[in-house]
Amino acid sequence: MDSQLLAxxxxxxxxxxxxxxxxxxxxxxxxxLQRSKCYFELKEGSLYPALHRMEREGFLExxxxxxxxxxxxxxxxxxxxxxxxxxxxxAEWHRFSTAVNGVLGTPADALA
Amino acid sequence: MDSQLLAxxxxxxxxxxxxxxxxxxxxxxxxxLQRSKCYFELKEGSLYPALHRMEREGFLExxxxxxxxxxxxxxxxxxxxxxxxxxxxxAEWHRFSTAVNGVLGTPADALA
DNA sequence: GTAAATGCATTGACAGTCTATGTATATACC
DNA sequence: GGTATATACATAGACTGTCAATGCATTTAC
Numbered sequence: 001m002d003s004q005l006l007a008x009x010x011x012x013x014x015x016x017x018x019x020x021x022x023x024x025x026x027x028x029x030x031x032x033l034q035r036s037k038c039y040f041e042l043k044e045g046s047l048y049p050a051l052h053r054m055e056r057e058g059f060l061e062x063x064x065x066x067x068x069x070x071x072x073x074x075x076x077x078x079x080x081x082x083x084x085x086x087x088x089x090x091a092e093w094h095r096f097s098t099a100v101n102g103v104l105g106t107p108a109d110a111l112a
Numbered sequence: 113m114d115s116q117l118l119a120x121x122x123x124x125x126x127x128x129x130x131x132x133x134x135x136x137x138x139x140x141x142x143x144x145l146q147r148s149k150c151y152f153e154l155k156e157g158s159l160y161p162a163l164h165r166m167e168r169e170g171f172l173e174x175x176x177x178x179x180x181x182x183x184x185x186x187x188x189x190x191x192x193x194x195x196x197x198x199x200x201x202x203a204e205w206h207r208f209s210t211a212v213n214g215v216l217g218t219p220a221d222a223l224a
Numbered sequence: 225g226t227a228a229a230t231g232c233a234t235t236g237a238c239a240g241t242c243t244a245t246g247t248a249t250a251t252a253c254c
Numbered sequence: 255g256g257t258a259t260a261t262a263c264a265t266a267g268a269c270t271g272t273c274a275a276t277g278c279a280t281t282t283a284c
Contacts (some may be wrong), residue, residue, distance in 0.1 A: 002120055006240095023235070027262095032215055035217075045243070046151065070249060070250095091203050099151035103125045103152070116239080119270085138232085155273065157235090157272070161231070245267105250262100254256090
């Protein structure tokens with residue numbers, strides 16, 4: 001995983017995951033790990049600041065769930081603003097990757 | 113242009129451009145602008161530090177060319193190490209974008 | 225003659241991820 | 255019973271890299 005590259009996409013990835021279903025921190029790391037075929041190994045130092053940031057921005061809501069006598073999980077789900085932000089970020093990602101491939105001269109049919 | 117996204121790819125884009133032909137700073141910005149269909153508007157504050165950084169790392173070589181009685185252009189070209197770095201960055205970019213699309217659930221045939 | 229484009233470069237602000245650390249429970253294995 | 259690993263949240267300081275702003279100067283178009 002390239003952390004420089006991650007910078008611009010982390011929020012989009014997290015939003016995408018919690019849009020399918022509400023999820024808690026550790027679960028999000030596992031879900032992203034799995035969907036990316038072990039490419040993205042999210043670190044706590046990146047994930048939690050991002051979650052708190054997006055909650056402050058109104059993209060996410062959170063609630064606690066008891067998961068055993070002494071274990072709590074903090075679930076996050078996307079708000080309507082979060083959904084809108086996700087769509088915007090997806091469109092931006094598409095423009096960006098198209099632009100990069102344009103500079104690289106990559107033919108479209110090489111992108112499988 | 114999203115500057116967060118740019119972060120991880122700027123060096124690759126510059127290397128790609130000067131690999132085709134040696135180029136000077138302003139020319140690189142125009143070439144990237146054109147190849148990306150006006151998506152990437154490289155700023156001096158990003159480009160020049162990157163050029164100097166890559167020259168220090170041995171990825172680029174530079175030489176001055178007179179372009180008029182009182183105008184000089186500083187051309188950059190990729191070294192063999194720069195070429196190797198470019199190939200590595202391209203492979204990393206490919207893995208990265210594949211991973212992102214995997215998380216987004218984007219089907220391969222949607223990537224044109 | 226004057227505005228815009230060309231050309232190189234640096235500085236300080238800012239954003240975002242990383243490593244390292246802290247605290248604690250749950251599980252698997254011997 | 256003990257120990258290592260996985261689970262679970264969170265923060266602090268280091269580090270990297272882009273940005274806006276600025277500076278200086280030449281060339282071109284009107």
